[in-house]
Amino acid sequence: MIAKIDQLLQEVETITASNAEELEALRIKYLSKKGAINELMADFRTVPAEQKKEVGMKLNTLKTKAQEKIAALKEQFESQDNGCEGIDLTRTAYPMELGTRHPLTIVKNEIIDIFSRLGFCIAEGPEVEDDLHVFTKLNFAADHPARDMQDTFFVESNEDDVTKNIILRTHTSSVQVRAMDFSKPPIRILCPGRVYRNEAISYRAHCFFHQIEGLYIDKNVSFTDLKQVLLLFAKEMFGEETKIRLRPSYFPFTEPSAEMDISCNICGGKGCNFCKHTGWVEILGCGMVDPNVLEASGIDSKIYSGYAFGMGVERITNLKYQVKDLRMFSENDTRFLKEFENAY
Numbered sequence: 147m148i149a150k151i152d153q154l155l156q157e158v159e160t161i162t163a164s165n166a167e168e169l170e171a172l173r174i175k176y177l178s179k180k181g182a183i184n185e186l187m188a189d190f191r192t193v194p195a196e197q198k199k200e201v202g203m204k205l206n207t208l209k210t211k212a213q214e215k216i217a218a219l220k221e222q223f224e225s226q227d228n229g230c231e232g233i234d235l236t237r238t239a240y241p242m243e244l245g246t247r248h249p250l251t252i253v254k255n256e257i258i259d260i261f262s263r264l265g266f267c268i269a270e271g272p273e274v275e276d277d278l279h280v281f282t283k284l285n286f287a288a289d290h291p292a293r294d295m296q297d298t299f300f301v302e303s304n305e306d307d308v309t310k311n312i313i314l315r316t317h318t319s320s321v322q323v324r325a326m327d328f329s330k331p332p333i334r335i336l337c338p339g340r341v342y343r344n345e346a347i348s349y350r351a352h353c354f355f356h357q358i359e360g361l362y363i364d365k366n367v368s369f370t371d372l373k374q375v376l377l378l379f380a381k382e383m384f385g386e387e388t389k390i391r392l393r394p395s396y397f398p399f400t401e402p403s404a405e406m407d408i409s410c411n412i413c414g415g416k417g418c419n420f421c422k423h424t425g426w427v428e429i430l431g432c433g434m435v436d437p438n439v440l441e442a443s444g445i446d447s448k449i450y451s452g453y454a455f456g457m458g459v460e461r462i463t464n465l466k467y468q469v470k471d472l473r474m475f476s477e478n479d480t481r482f483l484k485e486f487e488n489a490y
């Protein structure tokens with residue numbers, strides 16, 4: 147018996163296991179109910195009384211040794227494991243998918259870049275606005291159709307005083323008002339942002355889109371300044387050969403007002419389907435800030451004058467990249483977004 151115990155002691159001393167299964171097999175072999183040590187324990191009854199003490203001590207030593215050894219091996223595996231078991235660490239890594247900038251962001255940044263070189267600073271305002279900033283202070287008459295339920299999303303309407311209606315802004319011109327309320331001329335700002343209109347969603351209309359508003363107020367600002375800045379913008383954005391033309395138009399907040407066309411950048415002005423064979427495509431609205439708008443924000447219209455312009459970022463992006471369906475911009479289809487991987 148003693149010889150058997152000594153032999154097992156020696157064995158236990160040298161056991162090793164290279165994985166969890168091997169270790170479990172060792173545990174079963176030595177420490178389970180039917181394991182070698184328990185078998186010896188069962189035979190302990192047959193040991194002569196005078197040897198019981200010595201054999202008992204040896205058996206205990208063997209059991210403790212085996213338990214310690216197996217526990218140590220187990221700990222070694224657990225600390226090595228790190229969740230990497232079965233993973234081939236030498237395998238080449240998966241290529242990392244890089245995200246791409248959204249086309250509207252690319253174009254917005256390009257526009258900002260052009261105007262910031264001309265000294266325009268970025269100004270931002272809230273998307274949830276009141277009627278006062280979106281309409282009233284921009285010289286919209288109380289019964290102007292743009293205030294109609296069909297165009298504007300209402301958040302809270304106020305029966306007694308429409309200027310207190312809380313709405314989603316329908317254009318970024320509201321940021322002009324906030325800038326004029328809070329700062330004194332000269333003011334030279336660019337206001338990019340999202341705007342909302344209650345329109346049925348289709349390939350050419352959406353209930354939200356993006357605009358960039360420009361505003362410059364100072365002494366002696368003239369329509370010629372406006373025209374020159376817009377010509378420079380058109381050339382930078384669409385190429386040196388681009389021409390512009392201004393058509394008289396109407397906006398409540400500018401007088402005179404105009405809409406600007408650029409020579410069609412797809413056919414170079416010769417006429418194609420895109421420009422409906424006119425050679426021109428409309429890209430923005432603009433004009434001289436109406437004196438009523440200046441006065442509504444406490445700017446003396448006898449001393450100061452200014453120009454403003456506003457453009458749709460989706461429109462400019464369509465012109466640059468011929469995106470046929472506006473909905474693509476907000477569907478997050480990565481196949482579409484991937485096409486702009488190298489666009490900036």
Ligand code: DAH
Nearest residue numbers: 317400431432433454455456
């Ligand atoms: N706010 C106008 C719109 O949403 C765009 C616009 C036109 C802005 C003329 C201007 C401007 O500042 O002068 O259609």
